[in-house]
Amino acid sequence: MKQDKFLKSQxxxxxxxxDKSGMPHxxxxxxxxxxxxxxxxxxxxxxxxxxxxxxxxVSFCVDAGIRSPIFGVMGRGVAKLILNKKIVSAITKKILxxxxxxxxxxxxxxLLAQTNCxxxxxxxxITVWEF
Numbered sequence: 241m242k243q244d245k246f247l248k249s250q251x252x253x254x255x256x257x258x259d260k261s262g263m264p265h266x267x268x269x270x271x272x273x274x275x276x277x278x279x280x281x282x283x284x285x286x287x288x289x290x291x292x293x294x295x296x297x298v299s300f301c302v303d304a305g306i307r308s309p310i311f312g313v314m315g316r317g318v319a320k321l322i323l324n325k326k327i328v329s330a331i332t333k334k335i336l337x338x339x340x341x342x343x344x345x346x347x348x349x350x351l352l353a354q355t356n357c358x359x360x361x362x363x364x365x366i367t368v369w370e371f
Contacts, residue, residue, distance in 0.1 A: 300314065
């Protein structure tokens with residue numbers, strides 16, 4: 241499916257969560273897309289993690305192109321925090337290997353050490369566009 245291939249090839253997902261005042265909070269994040277689910281590594285002290293803990297409703301967007309073809313996927317769904325250390329470590333390594341050639345560098349090691357949770361996003365509605 242074109243949508244799945246696209247989501248696996250892109251590098252930035254824009255994640256929107258809802259803060260305690262009911263306002264949206266949007267951030268670009270690194271992610272892993274597997275079997276229809278998005279995984280985002282973060283730390284429990286980040287605003288996005290705090291927001292997901294209080295309100296599981298999220299929206300997201302992944303898009304590419306400033307010249308034809310322009311293609312994108314946006315959607316909404318529910319998110320939950322994964323806190324199990326072994327699972328967090330395994331998923332974080334998979335995410336980081338999408339962005340680094342190996343985990344044997346200072347930046348990758350620092351991100352691995354700082355990541356103590358995964359935001360698991362299960363889409364409920366997805367819209368695709370292409371121009």
